[in-house]
Amino acid sequence: MADKTSSNAYWAANIRVITISLVIWFVCSFGLGIILRPALKGIMVGGADLGFWMAQNGSIYVFLVLIFAYAAKMNKLDKEHGVDE
Amino acid sequence: MDQFTLNLIVVGITFALYIGIAVWARAGSTAEFYAAGQGVHPIMNGMATGADWMSAASFISMAGIIAFGGYETSAYLMGWTGGYVLLALLLAPYLRKFGKFTVPEFIGDRFYSGGARLLAVICLIVISVTYVIGQMRGVGVTFSRFLEVSTDTGLYIGAAIVFAYAVLGGMKGITYTQVAQYVVLIIAYTIPALFISLQLTGSVLPQLGLIGSYAPSGGDMSFLAKLDSVVTELGFKAYTGDSANYFNMFLFTMSLMIGTAGLPHVIIRFFTVPKVADARSSAGWSLVFIALLYTVAPAVGSMARLNLSTTMWPAAVTGSAFSGPAISRADIDSKPELSWIRTWEKTGLLAMSDLNGDGMIQYVSEPADLAANTKAMGEAKAALAKAAEADKAGIEAKIAELTTAREGLLAAAQVGTSGKTFAEMGLTGNEVTKVDNDIMVLANPEIAALPGWVVAIVAAGALAAALSTAAGLLLAISSAISHDLIKGSINPNISEKGELLAARVSMAGAIVVATYLGLNPPGFAAQVVALAFGLAAATIFPVLMMGIFSKRINKEGAIAGMLVGLIFTSVYIFIYKGWFFIPGTNNLPDTAANYFFGISPLSIGTIGAVMNFLTAFVVSGATKAPPQHVVELVESIRVPKGAGSAQAH
Numbered sequence: 001m002a003d004k005t006s007s008n009a010y011w012a013a014n015i016r017v018i019t020i021s022l023v024i025w026f027v028c029s030f031g032l033g034i035i036l037r038p039a040l041k042g043i044m045v046g047g048a049d050l051g052f053w054m055a056q057n058g059s060i061y062v063f064l065v066l067i068f069a070y071a072a073k074m075n076k077l078d079k080e081h082g083v084d085e
Numbered sequence: 086m087d088q089f090t091l092n093l094i095v096v097g098i099t100f101a102l103y104i105g106i107a108v109w110a111r112a113g114s115t116a117e118f119y120a121a122g123q124g125v126h127p128i129m130n131g132m133a134t135g136a137d138w139m140s141a142a143s144f145i146s147m148a149g150i151i152a153f154g155g156y157e158t159s160a161y162l163m164g165w166t167g168g169y170v171l172l173a174l175l176l177a178p179y180l181r182k183f184g185k186f187t188v189p190e191f192i193g194d195r196f197y198s199g200g201a202r203l204l205a206v207i208c209l210i211v212i213s214v215t216y217v218i219g220q221m222r223g224v225g226v227t228f229s230r231f232l233e234v235s236t237d238t239g240l241y242i243g244a245a246i247v248f249a250y251a252v253l254g255g256m257k258g259i260t261y262t263q264v265a266q267y268v269v270l271i272i273a274y275t276i277p278a279l280f281i282s283l284q285l286t287g288s289v290l291p292q293l294g295l296i297g298s299y300a301p302s303g304g305d306m307s308f309l310a311k312l313d314s315v316v317t318e319l320g321f322k323a324y325t326g327d328s329a330n331y332f333n334m335f336l337f338t339m340s341l342m343i344g345t346a347g348l349p350h351v352i353i354r355f356f357t358v359p360k361v362a363d364a365r366s367s368a369g370w371s372l373v374f375i376a377l378l379y380t381v382a383p384a385v386g387s388m389a390r391l392n393l394s395t396t397m398w399p400a401a402v403t404g405s406a407f408s409g410p411a412i413s414r415a416d417i418d419s420k421p422e423l424s425w426i427r428t429w430e431k432t433g434l435l436a437m438s439d440l441n442g443d444g445m446i447q448y449v450s451e452p453a454d455l456a457a458n459t460k461a462m463g464e465a466k467a468a469l470a471k472a473a474e475a476d477k478a479g480i481e482a483k484i485a486e487l488t489t490a491r492e493g494l495l496a497a498a499q500v501g502t503s504g505k506t507f508a509e510m511g512l513t514g515n516e517v518t519k520v521d522n523d524i525m526v527l528a529n530p531e532i533a534a535l536p537g538w539v540v541a542i543v544a545a546g547a548l549a550a551a552l553s554t555a556a557g558l559l560l561a562i563s564s565a566i567s568h569d570l571i572k573g574s575i576n577p578n579i580s581e582k583g584e585l586l587a588a589r590v591s592m593a594g595a596i597v598v599a600t601y602l603g604l605n606p607p608g609f610a611a612q613v614v615a616l617a618f619g620l621a622a623a624t625i626f627p628v629l630m631m632g633i634f635s636k637r638i639n640k641e642g643a644i645a646g647m648l649v650g651l652i653f654t655s656v657y658i659f660i661y662k663g664w665f666f667i668p669g670t671n672n673l674p675d676t677a678a679n680y681f682f683g684i685s686p687l688s689i690g691t692i693g694a695v696m697n698f699l700t701a702f703v704v705s706g707a708t709k710a711p712p713q714h715v716v717e718l719v720e721s722i723r724v725p726k727g728a729g730s731a732q733a734h
Contacts, residue, residue: 016555018174025170029163034335038327041408052325055159056383057292060166060376061242067173067369074178075362083724085360 010081014074021070029059087256088537092231096548099269100246106110107258115585118188118255119564120355127259127363131370133263134354134437136549137148137557138165138345138371139378140216141223142614144270144550148529149522152386152393153325155520159383160334164341166372166379171346171370171626177355179633181364188349188355188625189569190699194413195632196643197715199574202262204647206569208624210562213657214598215617216350231544237604241465243552244600251596252589253732256357266549271377276686277530277539278381281388282378284533291384301402310390315401320450320501324387325591330683340690344618346471347626350561361725389525392532396423397448397517407503411445421574425531433529434521440513447510448517452498452544455491455507459514462487544608555599563592616658619686623693631701636719642705650697656684657693 032040037051045053078084096688112177125133137585143165151158183191189209193202218451221240228239244452275291282294285301286308298304299311306314313323328334338543355364395401400409417423437446465487469480475493485530495507495514527547530539551593567588572579579587624647631646659665673679677688684692721727 007720007724012725021170021174025167029167030335030338033159033163034331034338037331041494044313046293047298047309048296050324052156052159052309053296055156056162057295057380059163059542060372060380063170064369064372064376066170066368067372070174070363071365071369074365078362083726085361085723085728 006081007083010077013077013081017073017077019071021066024062025066028054028062033059059061086535088540089233091537091541092544095538095545096139096232098536099545099549100707101515102265103246103250103262105152107254110254110261111259112563115186115568115581117257118351118567118585119560124359125357127358127367128370129264129522130260130354130363131266131372132374133260134351134367134371135374135378136263136267136553137354138375138554138558139270139550140554141220141227141551143378143382144274144547145219145223145227148382148386148389149525150386151383152390152525153520153522155322155326157326157328157334160338160522162225162379162383164338165345166336166375168342168345169368169372169375171342172355173365176346176352176626176633177364177368177629177724178361178721180352180629181358181360182354182725182728183204183718184356184661184728185563186353187568188352188629189565190573192632192643193569193626194575195715195718196628196638196640197712198608198640198644201640201644201647202573202646203626204568204651205625205628206565208647209565212348212625213350213558213562214595214619215614216348216561216601217555217595219614220480220551220555220558220604221599224548224555225524225603227527227544227551230428231541234429237270240600240603243546243548243555244596245554247555247559248593248596251559252592255588256353256560259553259560260357260555262328263446263553265726266553267374268544269542269549269552271374273542273544273549274378274385274526275381276542277533277535278385278388280535280539281392281529281533282384285388285391290387291381295387296383308391308671309387312387315391315394315398315406318401318406318501318503319448320452320499324390330677332698333680333683333685333688336684336688336691340618340622340688340694343431343622343626343694345621347624347629348617349565349621350557352625352629353561353564354557361728385526385529389529389532392529393520393525395447396532397446407500408673411447414439415444417446423438424535425528428531429524429528432524434519434524435461436519440516443511444727446516447512449500449512450592451515455494455498455615458487458491458494462491464670482702559592559595559599563588564597566591566595616655617653619658619690619693620651623654623697627694627697627701631698631720635705637710637717638701638705639708639711641708642701642703645704646697646701650702653696654693657689661686710733 007055032051037055040050043050045058073085114221115649142482147161150161180191185191185194189202189205192205193199221243224238225236228242232239247623250262254262278291279289283289285299286294286297287300288294288297288302294308297308299306299308303309311326317323355367358364358367394406397412398406398409399412400406417426426435430437439446462484463717465480465484469477469484487518495512497509499505500507500510500512527543530543567584571587572584578628627650628643628647633644660672661679662671664670677683677685
């Protein structure tokens with residue numbers, strides 16, 4: 001812990017990235033796939049309504065993108081704050 | 086070549102491959118045994134984690150559950166994948182930076198308490214043992230169906246194979262074997278799906294087939310609309326129909342997600358990558374390989390459901406189910422393409438009975454009151470067969486009463502959307518008396534009349550799924566015993582060689598226990614999975630997350646939180662499923678009407694996790710802050726720099 005301010009800034013930036021990612025995670029799975037499904041019946045993805053498709057396939061694709069985007073963003077943050085290995 | 090020989094050859098080749106890999110990747114040190122020496126590439130680790138994660142439940146059961154449950158069971162799809170987001174963001178990189186071997190070890194160090202570590206070991210063993218029983222059963226069932234040996238013999242063969250490579254190779258051997266097993270299981274799962282999707286929708290990719298159009302009727306109708314129309318015509322719930330309880334579905338999905346992120350055998354996979362950055366991407370790669378199966382699963386389930394329905398009602402392929410006759414018993418007994426029905430009838434997982442004696446097998450849904458009558462009648466007849474002479478008259482009177490009531494029900498109840506009653510259709514009930522969820526994936530290639538080698542590969546895939554998960558669980562159990570119990574508390578001065586021996590002996594012991602429980606299943610294999618996920622969600626995940634994201638949570642808070650999560654969750658499950666799963670000891674019937682706020686025992690882990698968090702915050706606030714060295718530990722795991730390799734000391 002040579003540089004305490006830098007590591008505090010790094011942690012704050014990390015928490016911000018995590019919060020944004022978790023909001024997307026929640027909205028796409030629990031939001032579109034479950035809570036909002038009845039309200040979104042009119043929007044179709046091929047032969048399925050949006051909520052149904054998000055629940056059975058779509059949310060999984062979002063999860064994938066989310067993890068890799070998070071990993072890339074954090075690698076960048078690691079370098080900026082000089083805490084990479 | 087007959088199907089049996091083909092199965093034997095394909096399964097034999099895959100087993101030889103696993104053993105070969107295990108001999109090549111023998112573990113020489115504790116670091117290699119527990120964490121594969123941390124030299125595993127993230128993509129390799131991702132595949133291995135995929136195989137580790139996808140158990141007999143994912144491979145054999147999930148698509149079948151979705152096939153009959155429809156939209157509502159999407160909870161499994163989202164829950165068992167969304168947990169990886171939580172792992173990647175909230176746990177994996179920090180636990181990798183911590184740089185030790187086991188989950189209890191982190192809990193013990195972070196909360197500076199041997200008691201917390203011991204409590205974590207107990208949770209871990211309960212979770213892993215309940216899980217491993219299911220895998221051993223899966224191995225037994227698959228062997229008995231495809232290699233035509235008894236379930237018990239199948240179990241012994243499976244146990245011997247796992248013993249050979251897990252005990253020898255440790256995490257290193259298991260990891261490389263799992264890579265091979267992943268390849269086998271994903272091929273086995275997707276090949277039949279590609280064929281079937283092409284047949285039904287004209288689209289090779291099952292993910293597109295699911296939302297594509299239904300080919301046999303000329304493509305003017307979407308596949309899902311066709312499926313909905315066929316199953317509702319027979320009186321079943323529409324596949325895309327609404328959830329009966331969105332609130333419970335929400336909680337169930339959340340329980341599975343948090344539970345996934347809290348399963349020890351999954352978490353330890355992220356101790357095996359070289360760097361902190363790799364732990365993040367490794368979770369992503371794991372999910373890539375898991376998603377390959379999970380995005381195909383709803384297509385497998387829904388298409389198998391349609392194929393099953395149209396097999397029973399051939400006219401449904403192009404039009405209304407009732408516009409033609411149902412399948413005849415004579416056809417089932419003679420036609421080679423229907424031989425799968427006969428084979429599965431032998432296992433007892435599929436049962437048909439020509440109740441009205443018209444030579445046809447009518448597969449329809451019985452409305453609730455009629456279904457209740459059928460159930461009561463079945464129970465009464467079973468009781469009659471076992472009853473003492475003196476009790477028989479009473480039971481016979483009961484059966485006569487049910488029979489009279491049934492007449493009225495048959496005259497009133499409608500057959501699906503046919504507009505006619507059971508009596509008008511000449512039916513006395515649903516003549517497919519049992520379709521077990523588990524047969525859908527295994528019978529899928531046969532239902533769709535695919536070639537014999539596809540059937541053989543599916544057998545090898547189901548075995549790969551069960552064996553790889555069993556090995557991962559056994560490793561988690563053995564490291565908890567040898568590293569956390571023996572080295573951590575009983576004999577801290579044990580040599581590395583001694584610890585390695587202890588790890589191997591405890592793994593061998595765990596295999597013996599798992600085999601015994603597989604041979605003598607306590608009769609609650611399905612229910613205990615709820616307990617495993619509920620406990621992982623309510624104990625391990627919250628305590629790990631708080632240990633990383635809060636410097637204030639102390640020993641007292643963590644222990645109180647884990648205890649509250651553990652006790653609350655198990656008690657809620659026991660109230661409905663029976664105390665310690667002993668049948669008949671449940672306080673309330675296990676039906677939706679009796680659940681508190683409609684929360685099923687499967688979903689209670691979410692509430693348990695919330696209670697764990699709240700308790701830990703309140704208790705920590707009222708007791709003194711953690712010591713300085715623990716605050717420094719938390720600060721150090723938050724930055725990737727200087728992770729190095731894992732240390733035993």
